Amino acid sequence: MSEPEVNTNEEKKGTSDFVEDGKNKMVIKCKYCLSKILEKKTAVYVEQEKELPLMFQGIDRKQGEIKKEMLNEYYHVDNMYIFENIGFTHQVDNYKYLTCADCEAGPVGYYDLDSKHSYIALSRIEHS
Amino acid sequence: MAKKTYDLLFKLLLIGDSGVGKTCILYRFSDNHFTTTFISTIGIDFKIKTVELRGKKIKLQIWDTAGQERFHTITTSYYRGAMGIMLVYDITNEKTFDDIVKWLRNIDEHANEDVEKMILGNKCDMEEKRVVSKERGEAISREHGIRFMETSAKANVNIERAFSELAEAILDKAAGRDADPDHARIAVERRPSRAPPARACCS
Numbered sequence: 001m002s003e004p005e006v007n008t009n010e011e012k013k014g015t016s017d018f019v020e021d022g023k024n025k026m027v028i029k030c031k032y033c034l035s036k037i038l039e040k041k042t043a044v045y046v047e048q049e050k051e052l053p054l055m056f057q058g059i060d061r062k063q064g065e066i067k068k069e070m071l072n073e074y075y076h077v078d079n080m081y082i083f084e085n086i087g088f089t090h091q092v093d094n095y096k097y098l099t100c101a102d103c104e105a106g107p108v109g110y111y112d113l114d115s116k117h118s119y120i121a122l123s124r125i126e127h128s
Numbered sequence: 129m130a131k132k133t134y135d136l137l138f139k140l141l142l143i144g145d146s147g148v149g150k151t152c153i154l155y156r157f158s159d160n161h162f163t164t165t166f167i168s169t170i171g172i173d174f175k176i177k178t179v180e181l182r183g184k185k186i187k188l189q190i191w192d193t194a195g196q197e198r199f200h201t202i203t204t205s206y207y208r209g210a211m212g213i214m215l216v217y218d219i220t221n222e223k224t225f226d227d228i229v230k231w232l233r234n235i236d237e238h239a240n241e242d243v244e245k246m247i248l249g250n251k252c253d254m255e256e257k258r259v260v261s262k263e264r265g266e267a268i269s270r271e272h273g274i275r276f277m278e279t280s281a282k283a284n285v286n287i288e289r290a291f292s293e294l295a296e297a298i299l300d301k302a303a304g305r306d307a308d309p310d311h312a313r314i315a316v317e318r319r320p321s322r323a324p325p326a327r328a329c330c331s
Contacts (some may be wrong), residue, residue, distance in 0.1 A: 036178075042133060053166050066166065081187050082133050084178045087154075089170040099167050101175045104155060106167045 018127045019045045024075055026127040028120065030100035030108070036084045037100070037108070037125060043075035043082070045122075050074065052107050052121055053097070073122040074109065080118060135184040138298050139209050140291070141191050143202065143231055144216035145224040149250040151192055152281035153216065179295055186295055207239040212246070212294045217265075219249045219278065220257040225264070232272060244297045246275040248290055253280035 018025055028038040051068040085101035094113045099106030109120035142150040174191045215231055217224040249265040269276030279286040
């Protein structure tokens with residue numbers, strides 16, 4: 001497996017700016033409409049390899065194909081009512097995908113129906 | 129135990145015929161909307177929104193029927209635990225207004241009897257296509273003793289206000305149940321000065 005070095009470096013730099021005591025140092029907002037998703041220090045930073053469907057699937061894909069990317073930085077939220085504003089999609093396999101509650105941009109993360117825990121991808125949101 | 133980040137949690141439902149704009153009511157129209165094909169294909173099940181009312185942080189869990197209404201399969205399980213219901217019709221479609229009575233019966237049959245209701249006449253930005261007058265909306269709401277508002281999800285008229293008022297009504301009811309009449313009365317009296325002036329849509 002070859003790592004995309006530039007991205008990794010950027011993410012590493014970002015993490016120290018955004019994470020304090022293992023939690024999100026800043027308010028987490030939607031990248032597109034700035035709707036508030038999480039208050040400061042309400043989610044735990046975790047590193048895990050997990051695929052998420054792309055926000056923009058493009059028009060060149062085959063019918064039924066879902067383009068995904070591997071992401072490894074997430075915020076873990078163990079109770080859905082910790083979210084300020086968030087949308088849950090219908091179930092796909094054992095997940096519900098998470099979206100901005102206002103503009104519905106997404107997925108910004110996923111909700112695991114087994115554990116009932118939610119994960120927000122750092123690269124899909126805005127820190128402010 | 130994790131610190132609780134809110135004071136109250138209200139479960140709300142959106143009900144009404146297909147095409148009245150229930151899904152749009154849950155969606156903030158702006159220049160920045162980004163509903164992607166992936167999300168719109170799967171569809172939204174419910175949303176959590178946070179509002180502040182009288183110094184209390186309230187989480188609203190808002191459910192959309194997501195097309196179940198087409199098959200008349202809205203049953204007890206959907207209504208379970210609901211504390212508030214937004215009953216929506218389309219001011220440009222007579223049938224959706226006529227069906228309000230049918231939906232009210234469905235609610236009576238399946239929902240908790242003290243569920244707080246509000247009727248919304250949606251799409252009030254489409255004045256040129258209007259077939260249901262505001263007066264008729266007001267009349268049916270008065271008849272059933274239910275709050276009423278005309279809204280436009282598209283022009284963002286009265287949407288937030290509708291959710292706040294429904295949440296306030298549930299809050300009032302909860303306050304009343306707590307056998308604290310003084311508190312409830314003060315709360316009700318405070319409302320007019322706190323509510324933003326109604327926007328002059330659809331009049």
